Amino acid sequence: MSGVQYSITARDLCLWYGKFQALKNVDVKIQHGLITGLIGPSGCGKTTLLRCFNRVNERYGYVTTTGEIKILNKNIYDPDVSLIELRKSVGMVFQRPNPLPISVYENVVFGLRVHKERAALKKSTLNQAVEEALTEVGLWKDLKDRLQTKATGLQLEQQQKLCIARLLPLKPEVILMDEPCSALDVEGARAIEELMFELKGRYTMVIVTHNMAQARRVSDECIFMLLGELIEHARTEDMFLTPANPKTAEYIEGRYG
Amino acid sequence: MTVASNPSPRTQFAETRLVRKKHRSELIAKCFFGVMAAAMVIPLILIVVHVVKQGMPSLSWEFLTTNPRLGGIRGGIWSAIVGTLYIVTISLCVSAPIGVLSAVYLNEYAKENWFTRIVHLAVVNLAGVPSIVHGLFGLGAFVYAAGMGKSILSASLTLSIMTLPVIIASTKEALASVPVSFREACWNVGATRWQTIRRIVLPNSISGILTGVILQVSRTAGETAPVMLTGVATFKAVEGTGLFLYNPFTDQSMALSMHLYYIATQANNAPPSLPYAIATVLLSVVLLVNASAIGLRAYLRSRKKW
Ligand SMILES: Nc1ncnc2c1ncn2[C@@H]1O[C@H](COP(=O)(O)OP(=O)(O)OP(=O)(O)O)[C@@H](O)[C@H]1O
Ligand SMILES: [Mg+2]
Numbered sequence: 001m002s003g004v005q006y007s008i009t010a011r012d013l014c015l016w017y018g019k020f021q022a023l024k025n026v027d028v029k030i031q032h033g034l035i036t037g038l039i040g041p042s043g044c045g046k047t048t049l050l051r052c053f054n055r056v057n058e059r060y061g062y063v064t065t066t067g068e069i070k071i072l073n074k075n076i077y078d079p080d081v082s083l084i085e086l087r088k089s090v091g092m093v094f095q096r097p098n099p100l101p102i103s104v105y106e107n108v109v110f111g112l113r114v115h116k117e118r119a120a121l122k123k124s125t126l127n128q129a130v131e132e133a134l135t136e137v138g139l140w141k142d143l144k145d146r147l148q149t150k151a152t153g154l155q156l157e158q159q160q161k162l163c164i165a166r167l168l169p170l171k172p173e174v175i176l177m178d179e180p181c182s183a184l185d186v187e188g189a190r191a192i193e194e195l196m197f198e199l200k201g202r203y204t205m206v207i208v209t210h211n212m213a214q215a216r217r218v219s220d221e222c223i224f225m226l227l228g229e230l231i232e233h234a235r236t237e238d239m240f241l242t243p244a245n246p247k248t249a250e251y252i253e254g255r256y257g
Numbered sequence: 258m259t260v261a262s263n264p265s266p267r268t269q270f271a272e273t274r275l276v277r278k279k280h281r282s283e284l285i286a287k288c289f290f291g292v293m294a295a296a297m298v299i300p301l302i303l304i305v306v307h308v309v310k311q312g313m314p315s316l317s318w319e320f321l322t323t324n325p326r327l328g329g330i331r332g333g334i335w336s337a338i339v340g341t342l343y344i345v346t347i348s349l350c351v352s353a354p355i356g357v358l359s360a361v362y363l364n365e366y367a368k369e370n371w372f373t374r375i376v377h378l379a380v381v382n383l384a385g386v387p388s389i390v391h392g393l394f395g396l397g398a399f400v401y402a403a404g405m406g407k408s409i410l411s412a413s414l415t416l417s418i419m420t421l422p423v424i425i426a427s428t429k430e431a432l433a434s435v436p437v438s439f440r441e442a443c444w445n446v447g448a449t450r451w452q453t454i455r456r457i458v459l460p461n462s463i464s465g466i467l468t469g470v471i472l473q474v475s476r477t478a479g480e481t482a483p484v485m486l487t488g489v490a491t492f493k494a495v496e497g498t499g500l501f502l503y504n505p506f507t508d509q510s511m512a513l514s515m516h517l518y519y520i521a522t523q524a525n526n527a528p529p530s531l532p533y534a535i536a537t538v539l540l541s542v543v544l545l546v547n548a549s550a551i552g553l554r555a556y557l558r559s560r561k562k563w
Binding site for chain 2: 054061083084086087088091092094096098099100101110111114115163166170
């Protein structure tokens, strides 16, 4: 044993949308505490794979999944797994920042309100959770006097950070990010990337991106997918310098869209 | 290098004949559509002015607050106003909760399967059934089969059945207008469907839901055929002028719509201004309710933004 801990271990994962197979026998191990980039051309199944990790795909009735995914050594497709508890541990951040149309404060404590008994939610606990989470994402200074304003009125970058902050009070193991910067300008993207560095080590992050430069900058490991198959999974430097698979090389050099 | 087909910079972006022609048809189209839109307003104004003017001689505070006498052709309309109030209130107290809750079920919980397809079909078809048919149904179902007799309750329930599909449809629309991204945000922190609905979906669709419900008030107040068959009398003498004139479980009542119909078509010797006065009251009720719906929606809208 090398002592490497894996947060997510997927074995032989297949997924169908109706008759269309979007994931084909994906095997992947994602290391604890690292940032793993997920790259590949449009429609190759990045979002789909990401959404398997917190089982949000199943919201559509016509999705079938086979194989297993272990998170914290528990197969999340076991029948005794509660989706509610799973999503507490595996949070997701979307392409478009989607703060809820309530106050900044309520956004941050939303998870706690949803998961904890009302009696366990003392005002002081909530206040502390808000301060901790906002500090962690670097919003506390800017927003501490505006906690009661509507979150939907913030700048996009702040909204996206808030969406990350919203996950933190639940102490997630994994944070999934689906193109978290693509709705932001360069500055905003940079800020989110820095935030990811800040969070590294405490949380395992999986980030889908179309931006090669970004994948290179932020990720420790990289996964390349093509047409629903996992083509290559390697340390980021290795993948970008000496890709093992010629298809990976072609993609990185920009030969597919 | 010069461009051969380009005569001189002076005429470069000038209007050509074709452009002028386009402008002209644009203008004509705009005027035409504008006139059509205005034509919508004119009948409304004409109706209101005509009705109010004709009804003026009978209208007075007296008229509103005293009960009808002599089979309805003398006196006021207080008991009819109260009857309408009872019927509208009871019927909405039944149809609003049922309609809103079933719409929430259909929009938020139900998966696409044969059961929901049947419910959808029923809703759509029920909305298209003429009101007189609802009246017949109410007569058979509530008055006879359920043994409620001709009563305010039967009439109200009949109207509930009639408004239910519309409330379901409008509520579903209001719910569907809440962006999916909010729901996704909720699911992704592990909120159950009910938590999502209670904390996010309902607060953000309440304006639409309420508007839909309120608009049914005016519809219920205006219906004649269904209530005539199920619990509204052409004339009913009552004592007193309070709000508690009827026992809704056993009594028949009068109602504005029915009273108007009766006075306008059946009653002899009624003053010619009487039906118009009743119509004025009915119209005011309807317009008032609609205006309050619009006001409420505007108010709730102004408080939410995303
Ligand atoms: N809800 C769905 N129903 C049916 N097919 C879907 C659905 N979502 C995705 N697909 C299909 O599955 C395949 C993978 O989609 P996915 O969204 O995972 O790709 P992606 O790699 O995230 O693409 P992009 O980079 O454009 O976001 C695509 O061919 C897509 O058409
Ligand atoms: Mg995607």
